[in-house]
Amino acid sequence: MVFNLTQASSVPMNLDRGTTTLLFGPHNGARNVDIHINVIALDAGCGPCHYHERSENVYIVLEGSLEVWIEGVRYILGRDDVAFIPAGLRHCAGTAADSSKPARVIEIYAPPGPDFHVVDDQDRTCGA
Numbered sequence: 001m002v003f004n005l006t007q008a009s010s011v012p013m014n015l016d017r018g019t020t021t022l023l024f025g026p027h028n029g030a031r032n033v034d035i036h037i038n039v040i041a042l043d044a045g046c047g048p049c050h051y052h053e054r055s056e057n058v059y060i061v062l063e064g065s066l067e068v069w070i071e072g073v074r075y076i077l078g079r080d081d082v083a084f085i086p087a088g089l090r091h092c093a094g095t096a097a098d099s100s101k102p103a104r105v106i107e108i109y110a111p112p113g114p115d116f117h118v119v120d121d122q123d124r125t126c127g128a
Contacts, residue, residue, distance in 0.1 A: 001028060005037075017044035017094070018102060025112050034112035037062070040103045046094040049119040057085040058108040065099035068092070090119050 001024070010021045018040040025034035046067060059066065059077065066077040070091045077083060085091050095103040 013038060013040070013044075015044075015047065017041055017047060025109075030112070032111050034107075034109040036107055036109075038103075038105045038107055040064075040066070040093075040095045040105065042095050042099065042102055044094050046092040049090055049092045051090045051117050051119065052087050052109075052115045053117060054087050055109055055111055055113070055115045056087050057083075057091070058106075059083045059085075059093065060106040060108075062104040062106060064101045064103035065096035066103040066105055067094055067096040 005021065005023075008021045008023055009027075010019045012018075013020050018038060021037040021039075022028075023035040023037065024030040025036065046069060049069070059068065059082065061077045061079055061081045063079060066081075068075045068077060068083055068091065070083075070085055071089050075083065076096050093105075
């Protein structure tokens with residue numbers, strides 16, 4: 001399947017944190033991976049601390065600055081930075097507080113499907 005990004009569907013992110021542009025995933029026949037672009041609003045915060053029991057995550061920052069907490073360790077990712085989060089690790093991510101624009105991030109999630117386990121909705125540092 002080949003298409004232009006302008007043809008991809010966008011949907012609201014959970015908790016109204018921004019938008020997700022759907023690229024490849026179960027919605028268009030991909031069985032082993034979900035690839036999308038998240039644009040996370042400036043005021044969205046890091047979202048709930050969670051883990052994926054079987055899915056791995058990759059974040060690739062295209063624009064802005066992304067704050068990511070992984071097992072209590074804080075990372076600030078800028079343009080062209082890449083993060084890999086193995087299955088089972090507690091994490092959360094959002095546009096960094098000092099960013100002048102929303103974070104625009106390619107997210108790769110494999111395998112796809114419902115695998116989002118909230119640890120503590122109030123714990124934005126994921127174990128710090």
